[in-house]
Amino acid sequence: MPVENSIEGTVNQTLDELIENPSLLISGEIIVSIHHCLLVAPDCDWRQVEKVFSHPQALAQCRPFLEKKLPGATLIPTLSTAEGAQKVTTMQGDEKKYSAAIASAFAASRHDLQVANFSIQSHDNNKTRFLVMSRQLTEPTGDDKTSLVCALPQDRPGGLYSILKEFAERQINLTRIESRPTKQELGHYLFYIDCVGHQRDPRVAEALKAIGKNSILTRILGSYKKGAVQE
Incomplete structure (x- = not known):
């Protein structure tokens, strides 16, 4: 968590x-050191992206990039960065062509997406602390x-x-x-x-x-x- x-x-x-x-x-x-990437479907021009899916924290961490490079894109929160990548993968046609996700490079390989931009977070020293839970x-x-x-x-x-x-x-x-x-x-x-x-x-x-x-x-x-x- x-x-x-x-x-x-x-x-x-x-x-x-x-x-x-x-x-x-x-x-x-x-x-974990976090390197957020902009992921798109193969052959997609990321400059034409209209929707960006990701966890709210990831969207916030990449806000300067999004405001500068994709100022007109709609930001859509998901439960996790992986879910954002999954949503783009399962889309069809133009919806997939004009959508992107913010997730890791590993998520790109896992969901058959390509990395359009690497390490787009606002600070290079981006780290997230996760908790391991048990009973x-x-x-x-x-x-x-x-x-x-x-x-x-x-x-x-x-x-x-x-x-x-x-x-x-x-x-x-x-x-x-x-x-x-x-x-x-x-x-x-x-x-x-x-x-x-x-x-x-x-x-x-x-x-x-x-x-x-x-x-x-x-x-x-x-x-x-x-x-x-x-x-």
């Missing part, structure tokens, strides 16, 4: 799914991260600090913090936090226990080995 991108930031849909599916745990992370807690490796979500009992000065100080006092580094609406009332938020260490590590366990006393919700989303960048 994609959770964040170095250009467009957080994939909010993934954060929502994490809280809505408590039986799933994060068991790993993969960081079992992973064992500590000594090089782990823990993800959790928590909510404060009320909106008050220093409320968020009461959570963050539990990490600071124990010298636990936070690698990410994000807020999302609870979807219950305006101004009420869930806080998603990634910290260094496994939930079974003594210092992390102490911090999580203390946070539980100051929040109305504390859910451990998983502990897992830190991911390395895959080119």
Whole structure:
């Protein structure tokens, strides 16, 4: 599941799914260098493309290219970049001739499309972090991260600090913090936090226990080995 991108930031849909599916745990992370390509059918003139299909994040990451090279094209979101490529592949006639997808070069070979333009994202250092999900807690490796979500009992000065100080006092580094609406009332938020260490590590366990006393919700989303960048 994609959770964040170095250009467009957080994939909010993934954060929502994490809280809505408590039986799933994060068991790993993969960081992938992303090179988006404009894919078209063989013998198609990409300059004549009228529709571009892809995942909303990919469309956003390639916005400058699309605005400059295909300013009149309609951008159509799909559930994944692969689905965008599949849609173009299954089209017929003129619809296929004037359609394109944004996906990887691998997707081009898989769906019998050709790469019209390579690496069209707005920044070369484009990376996406993916989460690996399972139903079992992973064992500590000594090089782990823990993800959790928590909510404060009320909106008050220093409320968020009461959570963050539990990490600071124990010298636990936070690698990410994000807020999302609870979807219950305006101004009420869930806080998603990634910290260094496994939930079974003594210092992390102490911090999580203390946070539980100051929040109305504390859910451990998983502990897992830190991911390395895959080119």
